[in-house]
Amino acid sequence: METFTEAHLLRRSRGGADNRARARLERRRHPNLPRPYQLRGLIRHDCCERKMQAEMLHGSIYYRCLARSLAPGSPAAADHPKTVNLREAHLLGPLNTWLATLFDRQHRADTIAALVAAQDTDDSDLRRQGLHARIRDADTKLDRHRRAIEAGVDPIALVDAMNAAQAEKAIATAELEQIPKPIKLTTSQIEKMIDALGDVRAVLDAGRPEDKQALYAAMNVQIRYDHRRQVATVTADPHGFSTGVRRGT
Numbered sequence: 001m002e003t004f005t006e007a008h009l010l011r012r013s014r015g016g017a018d019n020r021a022r023a024r025l026e027r028r029r030h031p032n033l034p035r036p037y038q039l040r041g042l043i044r045h046d047c048c049e050r051k052m053q054a055e056m057l058h059g060s061i062y063y064r065c066l067a068r069s070l071a072p073g074s075p076a077a078a079d080h081p082k083t084v085n086l087r088e089a090h091l092l093g094p095l096n097t098w099l100a101t102l103f104d105r106q107h108r109a110d111t112i113a114a115l116v117a118a119q120d121t122d123d124s125d126l127r128r129q130g131l132h133a134r135i136r137d138a139d140t141k142l143d144r145h146r147r148a149i150e151a152g153v154d155p156i157a158l159v160d161a162m163n164a165a166q167a168e169k170a171i172a173t174a175e176l177e178q179i180p181k182p183i184k185l186t187t188s189q190i191e192k193m194i195d196a197l198g199d200v201r202a203v204l205d206a207g208r209p210e211d212k213q214a215l216y217a218a219m220n221v222q223i224r225y226d227h228r229r230q231v232a233t234v235t236a237d238p239h240g241f242s243t244g245v246r247r248g249t
């Protein structure tokens with residue numbers, strides 16, 4: 001049950017000298033504090049489907065995806081940039097505003113209705129969509145190779161390409177099967193679940209990073225980053241909260 005989707009346009013970061021100096025100061029003051037990466041594990045890079053890794057760079061938190069850690073010869077390696085960096089500070093504001101708005105008094109009824117309705121679209125989860133797209137891509141490639149062979153191309157020349165497409169399809173299919181089917185909830189169950197989240201805006205405005213992290217987990221916040229358009233697509237699905245079922249990770 002994927003529920004809400006919102007895309008945020010991200011402006012390019014301008015890491016000013018002030019920020020850098022301040023960060024150095026903070027580091028000196030608290031050299032051994034663990035870094036509160038609030039979105040750790042929640043962001044996937046659209047291009048390669050991998051989770052982006054949290055890292056402190058020049059005093060700011062970034063989520064990064066590096067081409068060099070891709071498996072050699074993997075399909076994503078062909079057009080993966082060397083480094084993709086997404087600054088946490090650019091995401092948190094729009095993300096928290098959006099989440100807080102979903103559950104405020106004005107929007108609560110709409111949100112509950114959307115959650116109930118979303119349960120009927122079993123296939124709406126972004127992760128599923130991504131996997132289905134990968135399977136379709138692999139099928140397209142396989143078709144193209146088969147047609148080439150029918151048209152007279154030496155099959156031996158296409159063995160590697162066909163094996164790669166078959167492997168890609170098998171991986172995506174296996175991943176898809178591992179995503180548990182969502183469990184349907186009634187309207188009152190969803191209402192209870194939202195009540196259990198507590199005062200979302202208060203936690204997001206003033207909560208400790210750990211509290212926010214817990215809230216993101218309870219809402220099953222998932223983010224996909226498209227570096228080409230610089231767009232992060234966010235979905236939330238508090239469904240897992242009441243059932244203890246975490247999906248799609």
Ligand SMILES: [Zn+2]
Nearest residue numbers: 045047048065
């Ligand atoms: Zn990537």
